[in-house]
Amino acid sequence: MIQYRILFLSIMLSICNIPYGISQSQDLQFNTKFYDAFDRWVVFSVDENTNKASVGFIYLDEESGPTFYFEGYMDLDKPTLPLTKLLEEASIRKRLETNTSDVAVLSDAQIKNLGLAPLPEWLALYQTKKGTDGYEISRGRWFNAVGASHKAIPILQAIYQKNPHADGLEFELAFAYNATNSFYKAVVILNEAIKHDPSNFWYYRELGYAYKYLDNINEAEKMYKKGISLTKNKYQQAEMAVNMLQGYFHKMDKVKYEEWKSLLIQYAEPGVIFLEYIKLFDDNWGKHKAEGSSNPVN
Known part of the structure; x- marks a missing residue:
């Protein structure tokens, strides 16, 4: 073109x-x-x-x-x-x-x-498509990609009001809400998105993230396990696993921590940065337990 x-x-x-x-x-x-x-x-x-x-x-x-x-x-x-x-x-x-x-x-x-x-x-x-929903969703996607989710939200919200299931919209809006710590809003968007498209692993990935930061670790685990089951993308599986590993590290739940450590090792391919978190968390487990979850290692 x-x-x-x-x-x-x-x-x-x-x-x-x-x-x-x-x-x-x-x-x-x-x-x-x-x-x-x-x-x-x-x-x-x-x-x-x-x-x-x-x-x-x-x-x-x-x-x-x-x-x-x-x-x-x-x-x-x-x-x-x-x-x-x-x-x-x-x-x-x-x-x-x-x-x-x-x-x-x-x-x-x-x-x-x-x-x-x-x-x-x-x-x-x-700009042949400027003003169309597809173009505006692309704008929102790229704002998300460069760390400007606050710019993406009003663009995506406007489309959501008239066409909530537009291709790519619900994920990008939920991502933007998660990126700006509006986790409850992300949960609402994603639960509606899943009703419309229950096999989209991206929705479960974002929903697990939102629940994790709402301190609902049980729902986060359910969503991440579902997301992992819906994709063969090893990187995405490993990313979801490391988020749960971190969540149980913060909770100081050793049994669940070890379970997700095994899953992370299973999904992460050699050299993936997520594997480095295992050593970080293992090395800091005793210190973290002594200080309590109010001072987590991120």
């Missing part, structure tokens, strides 16, 4: 995370989260040696997630000059992740001075 050539150059690997120097004369305020700058021209970083800034546009690619399109370099010593292009015949795009540094959003005047259009022409290719 997209005709642009996409290059992931090594110089772009650091563009979202390197320190920056700020030119006060250009009023660049690096205080905006990238997920608050969709469909905006931004500055990601400033090279203190050259006083040039990396300028580009943030947009949502439904399949790949939040993306930075690198347009060129802005010379902070000569702000009215056009951007310096790195490559004329290729586009450079960088996927944005949770640890992406804050950006500076360019003003309308700065955009005009740099010879940029308010919106790039190619953006329309990525």
Whole structure:
């Protein structure tokens, strides 16, 4: 669908995370989260040696997630000059992740001075479905993926009110509630979701998580066991097992702890990080028991 050539150059690997120097004369305020700058021209970083800034546009690619399109370099010593292009015949795009540094959003005047259009022409290719439930659910999914579930909730709630069983909606809304500690809301959403689709293991995974943090360890165990039985995905099975292992560690229930330790070993493939929790919990069992569950090891 997209005709642009996409290059992931090594110089772009650091563009979202390197320190920056700020030119006060250009009023660049690096205080905006990238997920608050969709469909905006931004500055990601400033090279203190050259006083040039990396300028580009943030947009949502439904399949790949939040993306930075690198347009060129802005010379902070000569702000009215056009951007310096790195490559004329290729586009450079960088996927944005949770640890992406804050950006500076360019003003309308700065955009005009740099010879940029308010919106790039190619953006329309990525927004053909904008406004549809599917597109909005994708937005919510990517907000969840980059640790901005608080942004996902109002988007997903609006769709839930009119179409609660839209594909992927209930899981993403429940995930967002769990991520923001609204566990009761997650339970309500997931119980209704299970009535509609009782074989979806993702619902049980999230429901087990919600019950665990509501301190209902028995219901959490039921949901996790059901979720484990509905999937062959070893990683997901191991993740559910380690959550129960942690839950019984906090409860200081040695019998159940050993049961879930055996299950974790059964499901976790070699090298999976979840196995490291076994040693952590085993090594801290005596100390944790002495201090009580008010000071758990996470």
